[in-house]
Amino acid sequence: MQDNLQSTSYKELEQKSKYTNIFLRWFLYFILILFASYFIFPLYVMVVTSLKTMEEIRQGTLLTWPSSLNFDSWLVAWGGRGYGAGDTFLRPYFWNSIKMVVPAVFFSTFIGAMTGYVLTKWRFKGDQWVFLFLLFGCFIPFQAILLPMARTLGSLGISNSVVGLVLVHTVYGIPFTTLFFRNYYISVPTELVKAARIDGAGFFKIFFKILLPISAPIIVVTVIWQFTQIWNDFLFGSTFSFGEAAPIQVALNNMVLSSTSVKEYNVDMASAIIAGIPTLIVYVLAGKYFIRGLTSGAVKG
Amino acid sequence: MFKWLEKNLPKIVMAPAVGLIGWFVYGFVLWTLYISFTNSKILPKYELWGFGQYEKLWASRKWLISVDNLLVFTALFLIFCIVIGIILAIFLDQKIRAEGVLRTIYLYPMALSFIVTGTAWKWILNPTLGIQKMFIDWGFENFTFDWLVNREMAIYTIVIAGVWQSAGFVMALFLAGLRSVEDEIVKAAKIDGAGLFTVYWKILLPMMRPVFFTSFVILVHISIKSYDLIVALTQGGPGISTTMPALFMTQAAFHKSQVGLSAASAMMMFMAVAAVIIPYLYSELRRENAR
Numbered sequence: 001m002q003d004n005l006q007s008t009s010y011k012e013l014e015q016k017s018k019y020t021n022i023f024l025r026w027f028l029y030f031i032l033i034l035f036a037s038y039f040i041f042p043l044y045v046m047v048v049t050s051l052k053t054m055e056e057i058r059q060g061t062l063l064t065w066p067s068s069l070n071f072d073s074w075l076v077a078w079g080g081r082g083y084g085a086g087d088t089f090l091r092p093y094f095w096n097s098i099k100m101v102v103p104a105v106f107f108s109t110f111i112g113a114m115t116g117y118v119l120t121k122w123r124f125k126g127d128q129w130v131f132l133f134l135l136f137g138c139f140i141p142f143q144a145i146l147l148p149m150a151r152t153l154g155s156l157g158i159s160n161s162v163v164g165l166v167l168v169h170t171v172y173g174i175p176f177t178t179l180f181f182r183n184y185y186i187s188v189p190t191e192l193v194k195a196a197r198i199d200g201a202g203f204f205k206i207f208f209k210i211l212l213p214i215s216a217p218i219i220v221v222t223v224i225w226q227f228t229q230i231w232n233d234f235l236f237g238s239t240f241s242f243g244e245a246a247p248i249q250v251a252l253n254n255m256v257l258s259s260t261s262v263k264e265y266n267v268d269m270a271s272a273i274i275a276g277i278p279t280l281i282v283y284v285l286a287g288k289y290f291i292r293g294l295t296s297g298a299v300k301g
Numbered sequence: 302m303f304k305w306l307e308k309n310l311p312k313i314v315m316a317p318a319v320g321l322i323g324w325f326v327y328g329f330v331l332w333t334l335y336i337s338f339t340n341s342k343i344l345p346k347y348e349l350w351g352f353g354q355y356e357k358l359w360a361s362r363k364w365l366i367s368v369d370n371l372l373v374f375t376a377l378f379l380i381f382c383i384v385i386g387i388i389l390a391i392f393l394d395q396k397i398r399a400e401g402v403l404r405t406i407y408l409y410p411m412a413l414s415f416i417v418t419g420t421a422w423k424w425i426l427n428p429t430l431g432i433q434k435m436f437i438d439w440g441f442e443n444f445t446f447d448w449l450v451n452r453e454m455a456i457y458t459i460v461i462a463g464v465w466q467s468a469g470f471v472m473a474l475f476l477a478g479l480r481s482v483e484d485e486i487v488k489a490a491k492i493d494g495a496g497l498f499t500v501y502w503k504i505l506l507p508m509m510r511p512v513f514f515t516s517f518v519i520l521v522h523i524s525i526k527s528y529d530l531i532v533a534l535t536q537g538g539p540g541i542s543t544t545m546p547a548l549f550m551t552q553a554a555f556h557k558s559q560v561g562l563s564a565a566s567a568m569m570m571f572m573a574v575a576a577v578i579i580p581y582l583y584s585e586l587r588r589e590n591a592r
Binding site for chain 2: 028029031032035036038039040041042043045046049057058060061062063111112114115117118119122124128130132133134135136137139140141142143144145146147148149150151171172174175178202203228231232233234235238239249252253256257265268269271272273275276279280282283284287290291294295
């Protein structure tokens with residue numbers, strides 16, 4: 001009896017909630033799509049603007065579609081107009097960034113893998129403190145090291161050079177890469193390492209034969225994280241380099257700020273896209289790993 | 302000799318990392334701390350001068366405006382990022398079609414630099430050809446949106462761009478948090494007659510306390526360090542109305558030859574970050590040890 005009564009009222013409730021559910025569903029999608037348009041809006045505006053002529057920009061609005069696909073501003077942003085002095089364009093700075101990113105990512109990832117390996121598989125007294133010591137480096141506001149860093153680069157003779165930026169990015173990447181590898185290796189069973197040690201395998205052999213082969217996911221996460229951070233850096237780039245040694249973000253900012261007679265917004269937008277496209281491509285292709293780096297790097301560091 | 306090497310190999314491998322961080326992080330911070338107690342101008346001087354730079358700093362109108370801006374920015378940035386992040390995470394958690402696509406859209410700004418997005422926002426927000434013109438062309442003839450060049454309002458344009466860049470990140474954190482809750486808990490609550498709203502408000506969100514904490518720490522950290530976005534969007538202007546501590550520091554150090562003053566401002570930033578990070582690291586480590 002009691003059971004029966006409960007089940008009917010439950011059914012009624014379900015019927016009633018069906019309509020509210022449909023309404024809620026629509027509301028849900030409406031809000032989600034609304035936010036999606038807010039997020040996509042600037043990218044859309046960037047792309048459309050870069051394809052318009054200045055004439056079209058003045059006549060239309062932010063949202064108007066370009067009358068034809070006109071890649072001229074992209075060519076100007078990349079290679080300039082070819083009139084010599086005062087002609088700023090991104091190509092050389094794009095290569096500066098590549099020359100800076102590749103070694104810095106390599107070194108910081110390698111050092112991070114090694115320290116992560118030691119901290120989890122060759123534990124020693126006080127290793128927790130060493131980890132904390134390194135971890136704190138993730139958080140310092142870089143303003144607190146800018147002045148001495150500028151002097152150090154100067155006395156090493158590598159200020160205003162790509163080499164200097166490689167050093168800076170390698171050093172300040174180590175806390176993050178260590179964090180990633182340490183958190184990954186900690187879940188690898190230590191028995192595996194112990195067994196190998198009993199079999200007589202040494203420090204490096206264990207690393208290259210046992211850990212490295214299973215490290216592909218964390219290497220991808222680390223490389224993507226470091227690549228994005230270093231490519232997008234502006235503070236170090238703008239403080240420690242100028243002129244010809246500048247990385248792309250600095251060059252982009254200079255280009256946009258340079259007050260030539262007429263502001264060419266289409267070229268500005270094309271430049272911004274060029275500066276953003278490498279990280280955007282990586283994000284679209286390997287978003288899963290990017291998010292993993294973001295959340296694990298964040299949750300723990 | 303060989304034995305010793307073998308025994309200490311792990312520590313030898315650790316040495317470069319520890320040495321580099323010891324020198325370039327701890328050594329450099331200590332150096333900056335020392336310089337903040339000297340009367341250094343163009344070049345660092347090493348005689349101690351006491352708290353003079355700190356007195357000068359807190360008497361400086363520009364620094365006070367920086368701190369004020371930082372507080373306003375941080376408060377709004379936190380509120381909007383967390384509210385939008387939670388709404389998106391909860392909505393995406395409802396077995397949505399095309400969830401992957403939406404997630405990708407919400408998070409892509411995190412892959413771009415503040416210089417790139419700042420350039421885009423500057424163009425969108427500029428009064429002559431941007432949003433204002435769009436609305437006027439659509440027939441709203443009296444529409445004005447000149448925040449970017451308005452002293453009172455310019456700081457809010459930085460909030461708009463900052464929230465746009467980071468809200469998706471909070472969404473990702475909360476979505477991961479919500480997904481890690483066992484289904485049984487939600488099912489049990491529903492059997493007890495709890496509606497969806499109650500389930501989230503009374504059960505799931507309170508369980509997300511660590512995620513709130515993490516988001517809070519990361520967002521405060523981002524906002525104290527914010528530099529690129531301001532450079533790209535306003536350069537601290539109009540006037541000095543959108544200047545912030547990070548901008549103050551670099552300007553004092555590299556444009557105005559006030560090395561001591563800039564060191565003092567850097568140390569203030571350092572202490573602000575430490576005040577947020579040290580409790581966080583402490584609780585994280587305790588949680589890890591408890592496991």
